[in-house]
Amino acid sequence: MTRASPVVPPRIIPGTPPEIVVYDEPHECPYVPGRVAVLPLRVPSRRLTGDELEQRLAAGDRRQGMFLYRTACPECRACEPIRLDVQSYQPNRSQRRALARGDARLRYEVGPPLLDEARVELYNRHKQLRELGDGEIDLAGYRQFLVMTCCESFEIRYMLDDKLVAVALADRSTDALSAVYCFYDPSCEDLSLGTYSILKQIELCRTWGLRYLYLGLYIGDCERMRYKARFLPHERLLDGRWVTVERAENPE
Numbered sequence: 001m002t003r004a005s006p007v008v009p010p011r012i013i014p015g016t017p018p019e020i021v022v023y024d025e026p027h028e029c030p031y032v033p034g035r036v037a038v039l040p041l042r043v044p045s046r047r048l049t050g051d052e053l054e055q056r057l058a059a060g061d062r063r064q065g066m067f068l069y070r071t072a073c074p075e076c077r078a079c080e081p082i083r084l085d086v087q088s089y090q091p092n093r094s095q096r097r098a099l100a101r102g103d104a105r106l107r108y109e110v111g112p113p114l115l116d117e118a119r120v121e122l123y124n125r126h127k128q129l130r131e132l133g134d135g136e137i138d139l140a141g142y143r144q145f146l147v148m149t150c151c152e153s154f155e156i157r158y159m160l161d162d163k164l165v166a167v168a169l170a171d172r173s174t175d176a177l178s179a180v181y182c183f184y185d186p187s188c189e190d191l192s193l194g195t196y197s198i199l200k201q202i203e204l205c206r207t208w209g210l211r212y213l214y215l216g217l218y219i220g221d222c223e224r225m226r227y228k229a230r231f232l233p234h235e236r237l238l239d240g241r242w243v244t245v246e247r248a249e250n251p252e
Contacts, residue, residue: 010022011024016052017048019068020045021040022041022043029073031079035076035078037071037076039070041064044068047151050152051173053172057176057212062081062180062216063150063180065149079217082229083176084234086205089233095195098191098192098195098199102158102192106165108156108200109157110155110156110204111154112154112155114155115139119167122166122184126186151171153171156197156201165184165193169181175210175211177201179215179216232247
């Protein structure tokens with residue numbers, strides 16, 4: 001998303017724990033071409049507890065590696081944090097089909113985030129074939145982006161005939177999971193692995209007695225981020241208040 005560059009002088013945000021702002025420069029928006037984004041990156045002074053992470057998720061924070069961020073764009077409010085109340089969420093017909101199809105062919109494991117060449121290669125193929133920006137990531141970049149963390153994090157790995165075909169990274173707070181990133185084998189498009197992974201994280205929330213699954217940012221002006229609105233009902237953080245959305249804006 002963004003590359004951290006030191007703020008001079010560093011700015012400390014009081015809190016529990018305090019946070020250090022390491023980057024807050026305007027830059028080209030990674031989601032909507034032609035717009036200017038400001039996404040201040042903050043580093044907590046220590047690892048977050050489950051309650052502390054819950055407070056930050058409810059305020060609209062996201063995590064990238066060791067950094068937390070929240071949009072602070074000067075002239076744009078396109079990014080809307082989105083979450084599912086897993087008790088009221090109901091899958092639609094296509095999502096039920098994706099769940100059944102995946103359950104019939106895949107198995108999954110939950111464990112700590114791992115670093116190896118197989119994951120880096122899978123990440124780069126997913127990024128390249130889905131045209132998610134230029135350049136490839138290496139082991140060091142993967143570790144910084146998807147393995148390093150400031151809270152309780154884990155990965156869900158999806159296997160097809162003992163072959164790794166998808167990895168989803170997630171954070172866990174006292175009352176929620178936060179879907180951080182998911183990448184998968186583009187040759188398995190028929191399995192709808194992105195949708196399937198969200199549905200499995202909903203199942204994990206219910207199994208673990210958690211209320212919410214945070215899906216990150218919904219951006220109506222960004223085609224690749226619109227899919228999140230198909231999970232209904234959902235809630236979006238609008239003007240500091242979580243608002244329930246019952247109906248699809250663009251029905252299937």
